[in-house]
Amino acid sequence: MIASREEKFQRILDAATEAFAESGYYQCQVSKIARLAGVADGTIYLYFKNKEEILIRLFEVRMGHFIDRIRSGLESCETTRMRLRTIIQTHFSNMVNDRSLAVVTQLELRQSDPSLRAAISGPLRDYFRLIEEVIQEGIECQEVTPINIKVARQMIFGTLDEATTDWLLARTERNLLDEVDPILELLARALCLPEKE
Amino acid sequence: MIASREEKFQRILDAATEAFAESGYYQCQVSKIARLAGVADGTIYLYFKNKEEILIRLFEVRMGHFIDRIRSGLESCETTRMRLRTIIQTHFSNMVNDRSLAVVTQLELRQSDPSLRAAISGPLRDYFRLIEEVIQEGIECQEVTPINIKVARQMIFGTLDEATTDWLLARTERNLLDEVDPILELLARALCLPEKE
Amino acid sequence: MIASREEKFQRILDAATEAFAESGYYQCQVSKIARLAGVADGTIYLYFKNKEEILIRLFEVRMGHFIDRIRSGLESCETTRMRLRTIIQTHFSNMVNDRSLAVVTQLELRQSDPSLRAAISGPLRDYFRLIEEVIQEGIECQEVTPINIKVARQMIFGTLDEATTDWLLARTERNLLDEVDPILELLARALCLPEKE
Amino acid sequence: MIASREEKFQRILDAATEAFAESGYYQCQVSKIARLAGVADGTIYLYFKNKEEILIRLFEVRMGHFIDRIRSGLESCETTRMRLRTIIQTHFSNMVNDRSLAVVTQLELRQSDPSLRAAISGPLRDYFRLIEEVIQEGIECQEVTPINIKVARQMIFGTLDEATTDWLLARTERNLLDEVDPILELLARALCLPEKE
DNA sequence: GATGAATGAGTCTTCATTCAT
DNA sequence: GATGAATGAAGACTCATTCAT
Structure with missing residues (x-):
């Protein structure tokens, strides 16, 4: 199943919510968000300008x-x-x-x-x-x-x-x-x- | 005039208050605190274990x-x-x-x-x-x-x-x-x- | 030509051999190894946990x-x-x-x-x-x-x-x-x- | 009792022997030698040019x-x-x-x-x-x-x-x-x- | 579009050495 | 001579971001 752009955007946002909650914004690595969202690090930057x-x-x-x-x-x-x-x-x-x-x-x-x-x-x-x-x-x-x-x-x-x-x-x-x-x-x-x- | 240990401790604390307020804890460099306190970077670590x-x-x-x-x-x-x-x-x-x-x-x-x-x-x-x-x-x-x-x-x-x-x-x-x-x-x-x- | 993972591992190891020999382990900077290996400092840490x-x-x-x-x-x-x-x-x-x-x-x-x-x-x-x-x-x-x-x-x-x-x-x-x-x-x-x- | 210059020189040398043996030359701090020798850090430099x-x-x-x-x-x-x-x-x-x-x-x-x-x-x-x-x-x-x-x-x-x-x-x-x-x-x-x- | 290996700027911390007392 | 508080240069390591595939 192909995740639509919208779905993937949401997945990243949800992953970020969890990751920020766990470690705090500055302590949390972008790669952690990527892992939780099930995407590659670089993919994050197709959806967001930066952290x-x-x-x-x-x-x-x-x-x-x-x-x-x-x-x-x-x-x-x-x-x-x-x-x-x-x-x-x-x-x-x-x-x-x-x-x-x-x-x-x-x-x-x-x-x-x-x-x-x-x-x-x-x-x-x-x-x-x-x-x-x-x-x-x-x-x-x-x-x-x-x-x-x-x-x-x-x-x-x-x-x-x-x-x-x-x-x-x-x-x-x-x-x-x-x-x-x-x-x-x-x-x-x-x-x-x-x-x- | 010699700054006593207590005075210098205070100076660093005051400098840190200002520095944290300006940039936020994670964004603020220890060297900035040192500069504001008028001491060398290393001196901070004579008074505090770490940031x-x-x-x-x-x-x-x-x-x-x-x-x-x-x-x-x-x-x-x-x-x-x-x-x-x-x-x-x-x-x-x-x-x-x-x-x-x-x-x-x-x-x-x-x-x-x-x-x-x-x-x-x-x-x-x-x-x-x-x-x-x-x-x-x-x-x-x-x-x-x-x-x-x-x-x-x-x-x-x-x-x-x-x-x-x-x-x-x-x-x-x-x-x-x-x-x-x-x-x-x-x-x-x-x-x-x-x-x- | 793409350096495979194995080749790059070797390049770093060879660079380290030379660097350690020249300056000694403690005196040698990781950045020197990186330079000799032709990679960025951070790359070293993709292949090795630490110095x-x-x-x-x-x-x-x-x-x-x-x-x-x-x-x-x-x-x-x-x-x-x-x-x-x-x-x-x-x-x-x-x-x-x-x-x-x-x-x-x-x-x-x-x-x-x-x-x-x-x-x-x-x-x-x-x-x-x-x-x-x-x-x-x-x-x-x-x-x-x-x-x-x-x-x-x-x-x-x-x-x-x-x-x-x-x-x-x-x-x-x-x-x-x-x-x-x-x-x-x-x-x-x-x-x-x-x-x- | 006042330690003669010679005695203090020896004390530092003995302390250094122990300290180097324990931690290795590069890992050993001069202050450790001073502590073991029972002198101030600065005193070391009255007897030796450097580490x-x-x-x-x-x-x-x-x-x-x-x-x-x-x-x-x-x-x-x-x-x-x-x-x-x-x-x-x-x-x-x-x-x-x-x-x-x-x-x-x-x-x-x-x-x-x-x-x-x-x-x-x-x-x-x-x-x-x-x-x-x-x-x-x-x-x-x-x-x-x-x-x-x-x-x-x-x-x-x-x-x-x-x-x-x-x-x-x-x-x-x-x-x-x-x-x-x-x-x-x-x-x-x-x-x-x-x-x- | 998606990947993830590579980058390299950035920072906390250590510690040999100095120097005012 | 002796002290030890202060210095500040130096370096290992991290991680946001890029880009060739």
Whole structure:
């Protein structure tokens, strides 16, 4: 069976996710990605300009899917509380379902390297915008007390991010999804969301 | 003037903070640290076993000071709200006063490399414990509604962390300290802290 | 023309022989070997694990050939005296034909470094065994007076070794092969071999 | 107690003997020698121009003593056989009494490095001359059959050298001195020395 | 398009030697 | 004379990237 261009691109991206998660971006050799993807070293360069682009595309593609998934989940939500729950729930299940991706997102993307950071900031900004839209909308329909939207988004994203990192680094097999409701309660209170009726 | 052993150790640590912040840990050459510290390359190795140890010691020392500063600030606090404010205030002013350190702490320390992570986790855990103590104490004296302490700590640290990262990556010169009160309000509400009288 | 893997392996080994002979093992840079072999520095490491392995493989391969050559020469010998002559003759012509190899064998391989010594001892032991077999056989067919075989081997090998070193270090262009017969006479007398009829 | 200049020179030489024997000349750090000698690194350079000179002086001094010891032993010898026995006996007991020195002499001094070799050749040549004198004298008083003196010396020295190396590298605790008589018999026969009466 | 052998620039670390005290 | 902290040149080895097949 001949793998189509698209399939091979995906195979390399998946291999890179795993490889970066295991060794870290700088420590991981391109040849390791090639091995995991089942292609020759040189083949990588038919699909990506260089190692850096693999990380960037990886993040773009995965983050795109992630945001699509949340957006689609938000469609059926009627209250801000439900929307917030959807974000938390989708954020966490995304991480739980693909731990390698979680490692890359949580740990590996915080690089001081300016060129990497710039590349990463785009898709992340989309996610931030999405969260901010939900808050904005909540304020407009008076479900959320008037607050600094950016600060609120920092709290929401920061809390999810930290909870995920905590879970990732914990040696014990905790269930991240158990934290959905406790976190929802805290955040809802901070935003003055009306109690769940 | 003769630089004592202690002074030179500090000089190298300061140089490393700056160098890591500028290029990132893996991208930064040891010779750059040496140049910034005004010593020969080989001298570095009279004070540190290897490059990795520089990062580890850097984090240990700085985090130690940071926690000392917070603990000393907490002594004069009478309410949980004041304690929380002290944490936020000290966290942010620490970052503002030493932007290089902030970059290293926020970005560079999130490494997938297991040996680095392990080294970092110790001092960070001390900070987590400090935050959790404040929450615990708040619950005990009924200033904080009974909640999952770990989740609350994740929210507090996560929010501060994210706010700092946001500030760091922002191109504009925002004042991080302006966020102390908005964030305090959000977090206080989440913890059900009594209004500031 | 494409250099096959085998050919390139040989080229590197030959280059290393020359380089080690010229500068000594520790003084010789890997890049010098690469230059002499006409390959890039990194290529060396596709064929050898590290610098030490080059020396080890070099000795193994060359010593193997050397022993093969002697064994094949011994087949047509009818008396112990002839066998001894074959050993001396082959030993010396081997050295004369490849002075670089001689330098490496005589001088460079006497390293205190335990890991190097261990690696070298194997092939050398094969040569010792071969000499001892000839003596043993000579005793059995009563051409050699009963003596301590190991001591006899030490004398034979030691004499050849010393003669070679002497020749190597001599500034004048002596002909090592001129010593074949004088040495044969001395050794034959020591072993009580019957006169050449 | 103040160590005189001479005593400290000796201490460094002894420390170097041990250090070179343990790690080999190139692998051994000057600071190791200093530590073993109980002096500061810099002090070494008050007594020796550089690392190389330590090795050279070491060899000169020890070899000088060695030759003195043999010469003094030879004075009371009446026959060539007795003289040969004295050489073998002194050579071996010298090695047995100072194994570190033996390692240095046997293994470490065979360096390809031309400058080292040149330095070593002087004292060694003295030893060769001594052996050759004994043979010459033996021929003159008709105890030794007329032979090529240099070849005979190569046999004698080579045999002793090889026996010593064999003993050094043997893992078992063999007694080198047990080989004095077997070797004497072999060499005596090679030289046609009259039987021991 | 795919391969993987070859490349060679780049860097951490060692260690002989110096020199201010 | 003695010290040992500091120096900085040197080199083994890695690995992202290329390109002939």
